[in-house]
Amino acid sequence: MRALDAAPAAEAAPLIRRILTEDPDRQMARAAVVRHLDGRAAKLAGTDDQTWHTWTAPLREAIGDDPFLTLRLQEWTLVHQATATPSWSPSTLSAASDWLQRRLTETPGVSAPVLAFLAEHGRTKRVRAASRRPPRTEPDGS
Structure with a gap:
């Protein structure tokens, strides 16, 4: 490492x-x-x-x-899209892994529409609740 x-x-x-x-x-x-x-x-x-x-x-x-590393890189690409571009789709977020949905709620700069979608359609109660919290403005270092 x-x-x-x-x-x-x-x-x-x-x-x-x-x-x-x-x-x-x-x-x-x-x-x-x-x-x-x-x-x-x-x-x-x-x-x-x-x-x-x-x-x-x-x-x-x-x-x-x-397969795992490929999926992780694809998921990070979705995080990138949700923070840097307006290109995300509801069907992609609905099908996203629990890890990805949680990561989106923890990542500074994720767009309000993405968080609003997850607040309503997130897979878990934890994701839905986290999506409703005020957005973070500083990276968490992870």
């Missing part, structure tokens, strides 16, 4: 690929990659689309066909 934290952005994707293919402990490798992905995505959510794409394109290739 320290190697990922210390790697320059341009070297992260090749390092992730190496971790996922060479680490004999598959679960630990995935955990390290998820932690890195979550931390970096939280910092980049809400940036412009070019910055987001510059980060996600090589990452998408690096994680290959790992």
Whole structure:
């Protein structure tokens, strides 16, 4: 994990690929990659689309066909869209995982229409309640 934290952005994707293919402990490798992905995505959510794409394109290739990592990256892309662009769909949010719906309620900058939708249609009571709270204005560092 320290190697990922210390790697320059341009070297992260090749390092992730190496971790996922060479680490004999598959679960630990995935955990390290998820932690890195979550931390970096939280910092980049809400940036412009070019910055987001510059980060996600090589990452998408690096994680290959790992279903969990692919899903997590897709979910973070939805968080990005809900904070940086007006492009989100009610059907996508309705089908979103519990993790993604909770993340949207915790992420500064998520649009009011997204939160209003989740307040009414969120999958869990926790998501519906959190969507009604006043929006956060500062990142939580996660």
